[in-house]
Amino acid sequence: xxxxxxxxHPDLLxxxxxxxxxxxxxxxxxxxxxxxxxxxxxxxxxNATLENSKVNSASRSIQAALEGARDRAxxxxxxxxxxxxxxxxVDANGDSHFLANSMAYLEVTENETAGTIDxxxxxxxxxxxxxxxxxxxxxxxxxxxxxxxRGLLTQNSKIRLNNWWYTIAPGTLAxxxxxxxxxxxxxxxxxxxTNMDLVAGSVANGDHEITLEPVEMAGEDPIxxxxxxxxxxxxxxxxxxxxxxxxxxxxxxIMFDPLGTVNGPLSTHGMLHLPIIHREDIGGxxxxxxxxxxxxxxxxxxxxxxxxxxxxxxxxxxxxxxxxSDPYLLVRKGATE
Numbered sequence: 001x002x003x004x005x006x007x008x009h010p011d012l013l014x015x016x017x018x019x020x021x022x023x024x025x026x027x028x029x030x031x032x033x034x035x036x037x038x039x040x041x042x043x044x045x046x047n048a049t050l051e052n053s054k055v056n057s058a059s060r061s062i063q064a065a066l067e068g069a070r071d072r073a074x075x076x077x078x079x080x081x082x083x084x085x086x087x088x089x090v091d092a093n094g095d096s097h098f099l100a101n102s103m104a105y106l107e108v109t110e111n112e113t114a115g116t117i118d119x120x121x122x123x124x125x126x127x128x129x130x131x132x133x134x135x136x137x138x139x140x141x142x143x144x145x146x147x148x149x150r151g152l153l154t155q156n157s158k159i160r161l162n163n164w165w166y167t168i169a170p171g172t173l174a175x176x177x178x179x180x181x182x183x184x185x186x187x188x189x190x191x192x193x194t195n196m197d198l199v200a201g202s203v204a205n206g207d208h209e210i211t212l213e214p215v216e217m218a219g220e221d222p223i224x225x226x227x228x229x230x231x232x233x234x235x236x237x238x239x240x241x242x243x244x245x246x247x248x249x250x251x252x253x254i255m256f257d258p259l260g261t262v263n264g265p266l267s268t269h270g271m272l273h274l275p276i277i278h279r280e281d282i283g284g285x286x287x288x289x290x291x292x293x294x295x296x297x298x299x300x301x302x303x304x305x306x307x308x309x310x311x312x313x314x315x316x317x318x319x320x321x322x323x324x325s326d327p328y329l330l331v332r333k334g335a336t337e
Contacts, residue, residue: 054226058276059302059315062231065103065223066254066306066313072105072217073256079263081106081214081255086233088248092286098245099230099279103223106214106253109152113210115142117161117203119188121195134191134200135169137161139180141205148177152212156242156265160209164189214253228279235275235292237328240266254306262308269308273328276302293327295320305331 023031065082073080086100118138121131137159147153155173159166159182169183176183191200225231233245233252242265243252254272255263266272275292278299282289290297305314305328316331 054229055276055278055300055302058225058229059304061223061225062103062274062276062304063313063315065105066304069105069254070256070260070311070313073258073263074260076107077258079108079214079255079257080217081253081263083214083216083251083253084231084233085251086231086245086249089282091282091289092284093289096234097282098233100233100252101225101230105217105220106255107217108214109212111209111211112143112147112153113206113208116140116205117142117208118199119161119191119201119203120198121191121200123198129196129198131195131198134188135183135185137182137184139182142180144177144180144182144210147212148173152215153177153210154213155244156213158211159184161188161203162190162207214255230277230279231274232277232282232292235277235327237271237273238269240269240272242266256311260311262306262311267308271328271331272306272308273331274304274306275327276304291324293318293320293324295322295324301327303327303331 069080069082083104083106084100085102085104086098089097089099091097116139118140119134120136120138121134122136124130124132144153153173155168155170157168159168161184166184166186166188169185172183188200193200233239233243239245240252244250245252254266257263261267262269262272277292278301281297281299281301292301301318303316303318305316306312307314314331318327319329320327
């Protein structure tokens with residue numbers, strides 16, 4: 001049974017209850033604005049968290065890839081490595097960044113031994129006969145041009161003639177290899193004759209070999225970093241000269257020997273630092289571009305360090321300051337997280 005308060009009409013009671021349960025337009029608008037602000041803040045925070053997680057994921061991927069190359073070398077009992085592909089990006093300041101987002105495992109190829117080689121001296125007067133150093137190699141039944149086109153014969157290749165090893169004269173291979181010619185340094189040690197003789201010697205098939213670049217391992221999938229994250233080779237502490245990081249695109253290699261240490265010329269560097277950045281840190285206006293290690297960056301950064309003498313691969317802390325003056329200070333001094 002419904003009882004009414006004495007003197008109160010039922011219609012008036014219903015109308016009063018309805019008025020107390022409603023919202024004004026102003027109250028609704030204020031609520032919508034507050035919800036909108038909270039939503040935007042949540043989305044921005046979530047986006048920042050996701051972007052930072054990409055850098056962390058990139059760091060883990062690079063470290064795992066390097067450790068995988070090192071472990072493959074030990075398992076195969078021969079050198080294995082990691083090839084890092086990069087592309088050049090020029091920021092609003094006009095500075096070049098060599099950004100790497102993909103990698104591949106490498107294995108060694110057998111040295112080239114085909115054909116015979118004639119060693120000649122360089123003419124120093126015109127017309128001859130008057131010749132200088134014996135540094136020009138001319139191949140017969142060789143395939144140097146094809147090997148160079150395929151990226152196997154490079155400026156980094158080494159050449160053994162009889163019992164001595166030589167390097168390719170800097171900046172000459174791309175021009176001379178078209179005619180099956182290679183210039184070496186230093187001068188051929190077993191040269192015969194005098195500076196009146198053009199030909200300084202000949203090396204038969206089997207008494208010479210040329211080292212070739214490693215190739216991508218068959219059956220191994222390429223490794224890609226999360227979208228928007230890169231290794232910036234231009235921000236390295238010291239870019240190894242053997243890498244020749246120039247041009248619009250290319251690659252650099254890190255090779256490990258079966259003992260787990262870094263193989264080849266890189267072994268003398270002591271430490272290799274691979275800085276990991278987000279594209280947004282270099283892709284905006286001049287005022288928004290900040291160097292690696294700048295404490296005012298909005299996005300997180302990462303760092304992978306390879307100790308070439310031991311093969312240890314770490315993710316050390318980054319030293320940050322207002323200018324990014326020395327982001328590798330902590331790892332050089334042995335600081336740990």
